Amino acid sequence: MDKQMKMHYMNRIDEKLSDLPWFVTEFIDSRKRKLSPTTLLNYCHDYIIFFDWLVAENFTEDSRKNIKLATLEKLTIREVENFLSFLEYQLGNAKLTINRKLSSLKSLFDYLQNKAETNDLKPYIQRNVMAKMDLNVIKESQETIANRIDGKILREDDFESFRQFIAHDFGEINKENKRIFNFHQFNRERDTAIVSLILGSGLRLSEVAGINIEDLDMNKALVRVIRKGNKEQYVYFSKQALLDLENYLQIRESRYIPEKNESFLFIAASIGRKGKSRRLTQRSIEKLIEKYASAFGKPALTVHSLRHSFATRYHLENNDVPRLKNQLGHSSIQTTMIYTHLTDEEMRKAVNNMDK
Numbered sequence: 001m002d003k004q005m006k007m008h009y010m011n012r013i014d015e016k017l018s019d020l021p022w023f024v025t026e027f028i029d030s031r032k033r034k035l036s037p038t039t040l041l042n043y044c045h046d047y048i049i050f051f052d053w054l055v056a057e058n059f060t061e062d063s064r065k066n067i068k069l070a071t072l073e074k075l076t077i078r079e080v081e082n083f084l085s086f087l088e089y090q091l092g093n094a095k096l097t098i099n100r101k102l103s104s105l106k107s108l109f110d111y112l113q114n115k116a117e118t119n120d121l122k123p124y125i126q127r128n129v130m131a132k133m134d135l136n137v138i139k140e141s142q143e144t145i146a147n148r149i150d151g152k153i154l155r156e157d158d159f160e161s162f163r164q165f166i167a168h169d170f171g172e173i174n175k176e177n178k179r180i181f182n183f184h185q186f187n188r189e190r191d192t193a194i195v196s197l198i199l200g201s202g203l204r205l206s207e208v209a210g211i212n213i214e215d216l217d218m219n220k221a222l223v224r225v226i227r228k229g230n231k232e233q234y235v236y237f238s239k240q241a242l243l244d245l246e247n248y249l250q251i252r253e254s255r256y257i258p259e260k261n262e263s264f265l266f267i268a269a270s271i272g273r274k275g276k277s278r279r280l281t282q283r284s285i286e287k288l289i290e291k292y293a294s295a296f297g298k299p300a301l302t303v304h305s306l307r308h309s310f311a312t313r314y315h316l317e318n319n320d321v322p323r324l325k326n327q328l329g330h331s332s333i334q335t336t337m338i339y340t341h342l343t344d345e346e347m348r349k350a351v352n353n354m355d356k
Contacts (some may be wrong), residue, residue: 005210005264005279009037016044020051021067023124027111036230038206043230043281049091053083069112073125077132084133095136106130154301154309158201163240165296167192172293186255186269188281190287191240193248194266197223200238202328204311205303207235209282216343218242235327342351 017025024047028040051064059079060071087093089102109130116124154162162236167188174180184191198208207225215224221242222234237245252258256267256277264279287305293301307328314324325333 006037009041013037013041013044016048017042017243019065020047021045021065023069023116024108025114026116027108030111030115043104046101047108049101050083050105053086069124072109072112073127075129077129080129080133089274099135102133102135106133153305153312154199159309159313162296163192163196163199166195166292170292170295189251190250190266193244194285195289196241196244197237197305198306199310200241201235202307202314203235204307204329205285209266209280209285212263213265214263216245216265218246228331233329
């Protein structure tokens with residue numbers, strides 16, 4: 001993540017903190033060196049939901065910002081269970097999402113009990129109800145996870161078909177709609193390069209959005225990215241991704257007209273005559289993938305499933321889990337092992353073809 005994007009997230013964090021209790025600001029400040037801005041922003045969103053629930057349920061008569069430490073200290077297990085039920089049945093959160101939000105609260109409460117100190121060296125809270133709360137048990141085998149992913153990825157010829165659809169066919173089927181057609185003509189090299197890069201490298205959404213021109217090594221087909229945990233890594237991408245990036249770079253400056261100090265790779269089309277160029281955001285990349293996927297007839301495709309598509313194809317062709325782990329930036333090889341199960345069907349077909 002470059003400085004400009006980091007500042008964007010930090011500004012958004014500050015906006016959220018301005019309407020949260022002082023001790024949340026103190027906690028977030030204590031984590032800025034260790035956690036990414038996107039993680040901290042997610043924390044803020046989670047705390048807003050929790051504190052708004054406290055106000056709505058009359059745990060305090062005051063506003064979200066003025067919630068007292070004593071209110072948190074007096075919460076019971078039953079009351080927190082009611083909040084978790086609210087997340088599941090009122091907000092429709094999945095168990096994995098609830099676990100993430102509960103983990104956010106556990107981190108805050110742990111800080112208040114075990115790390116933060118008053119002037120007389122006492123903890124901010126004596127009693128920590130979140131320490132007594134268990135995360136949802138998610139009983140999913142690697143096979144189960146693989147089967148869930150299986151229907152949401154591209155396989156074999158779909159790679160090139162989807163790429164060609166973005167590069168050419170989407171415009172053809174929308175010729176009658178001048179607005180859509182012209183917008184596609186303007187952005188098709190950029191959009192093709194984005195999809196080709198993900199399918200040819202397995203990069204995460206945040207990694208793709210954060211790339212700057214100077215991060216690319218076109219001679220070696222390498223890109224420098226900042227992975228989870230703020231770890232710098234150089235990641236290889238495919239020859240097709242290299243070609244599509246070269247095509248995009250040829251028109252990048254003349255079409256998007258970036259300022260001299262704007263080195264971000266993927267640029268959003270300016271809005272209006274005086275609109276300025278700006279980095280294509282993660283959400284914008286998600287939306288453009290959603291648009292093409294729906295028109296392509298595979299609405300379940302997402303940026304993350306394109307990453308899964310790369311990993312599945314890589315494992316099928318190379319059968320090298322340690323290298324795939326490094327390419328994807330996984331911290332645990334167990335996560336990468338999912339793709340060994342995803343390719344079971346291909347292996348079955350390959351064995352059966354031996355009898356033909």
